[in-house]
Amino acid sequence: MADPEKASDNGAWLDEHFPLHKAVFQNDISRINEILTTTCLPKINLDQMDTHGNTALHLAAMLGNIEAAKLLLEHGANVGLKNNDGWKSLHEAISYGDRKMIGLLLSSHKKQSHRSLTSKLPEIQNHLESLNDFYMEIRWEFQTWIPLLSRVMPSDTFKVYKRGSKLRVDFTLTDFNESIISWTRGDMSLLFDPGAPKSYQTLLLNNKDEVYQRVRDKNRHLNDEIDLLMGCDIISSHISTRPIRFVRAKGWFMNDKSYNIGEYKADLFNIKELCLITRKRREHLSQEDLRKNRELNKAFSSGKLPPDDGSSDDDDKNHHRASLSPPPKPEFAWAEYLRLPDGPDSHLGSRKKRRLQILKSKECWRCVRTFHSQPINCWTFLKF
Template structure:
């Protein structure tokens, strides 16, 4: 990917202007010496505009030159979100494939450093306790808890948990082990064991064509969602104790780790939803389709035995907006280029606490490396996102973090031992386990 000329003015975006005009030949020429990832004043890349304006040839050309798919404009929407709104199935499929390819490439670049970092950490055993609670009383009574056991040896990680999955107020209990073997090739390095059913599943490195097309069906049949934890206004304040003589609050966590307690303010969970690509009839029919697909079932078959796929939508009305009108609009406030948005947003402020200790033997950087390995579990991905923030001094031995708009998780590091006697067979698939590639559809 080449970088644009230094002499190029900040408010000149030749790739973007080419997309508006629809000049594929000129775009091809410009891509030789311009940055395909550059954003304009609205935060849109050239790929954003190509998708919103339905320039299919431009989309394919930009993807062939490595245009990033996981990038958001000022409104927080990616090219994939805009493609779902436009409704062209081929474009959505191309973006999903490219997104997954770019994620694999990023992980492959990161992998050697990650394995090196893990190998440099002394082998250990650690326990994390998860307690889920809610400000909605009846919900709080039925939420799960779990003690996760983590073993680290060399570049291998094993996580034992009873909480298989936790999504949208639904969870699955079981006896699950997640194994990462850093010395193995990427396609074999991640394995999940169901210890009760005695089956295992390799975490898929590359999806099949059917799996890609199933995902496209789900995307075309669902709300376009964007949820993120905003930390722009975050602040850490020492918690106080005492009625008359106030002093900084301290606590010994798990009976071992002397900790300073901080109150966290300014955490905002922002949730946005779009559904301009869905009709009322769609919303009723698609609920059943999505439930079927997310359980790992293929959709109904046509007369040729092929899955029935969702067809492209009729394109939105042609935009009459010209380049000058678009680029002269205030940042983020340009006229609509596609369908009129059907949009809803909500936000919720969180106040939480965190216990930071200098006594814990692991560093935050070491923890981030471990959490990166087990990120396929959604709640651990949330924990990693939180720990990656600029925290006060020490190690976060106890944390309250929001997982869903109504649900908070309390994570306590209740045990940690450096060990040199962790059994190698913990990182192997038992001989009597059978492979089941569909045991965990979401992995």
């Protein structure tokens, strides 16, 4: 049994290192505002993680403290960070089930992602300019174990043109109707120019109708996106690259495999120990949600989508999902939370998470071809 005095000192030491977290945990809005705005206090790292990898924004989402979340986001808190269990603050907000909190974090996540991409445009432009101009074709297709169905599954060939820092991608698959085997074809092009004015960096062309549209991120369908998030599993996936190894592929007689692609000779490497780790939660779903999701999965497996009941056409707020009843507040104090080991017992949100988290790990078998005249290092491969 731990010494009470030592445990108390440990808790006090931790309190001094996470003042913002403590204020959010206690939902002390005036204290949060003081920490964020008072210049005489030491500068606070908004994205600092506590002993469980949670940022202050994670705690606000888990506890449903929306005013605290607003203050944190106004000062630039990062929505995309994951805690020790692999969950973002948006995931925790979905679990809690407050529509306003989900909408706030989802909208902020979009804005932050857009800013992050915009900040990388000069680097992307430099990398594209460093490559030789090229043309290539990428064919993709869906496959299934159901006999004969693969022949009518969607497929397309992307034609990619690169000149300088500009990219053009031509494709023909544009839309699908009520059935997964009924597809709409067209003549479309996606143009990307990182050096163009902001509103014209990405354009979508309809070559047949001779019209174009600018690709912009709007929150027009935010309520529909919230409904979708609240009605589906919470999923977090990442590819583990720490143990990754590149191994030369061997032929029948253990000779190194090489291919000629056009005028280039390419060496073939297998990527070993590349794992896809997926975490899934569904504590926020009702039995009706689970039933509908099972039916939808069966419909996709059979090659057809369920008929549209038309309920999604009306954007009236009365047709959107209601917020869930908030889970009980945690039964432990701030200092006790910090000293708890990682796991369900230290989770501040729904207690149902204890039995509804699913973890899957699957090794991905992939290969990569490299050209002697166009070498690529491991850092560049993993980054892009």
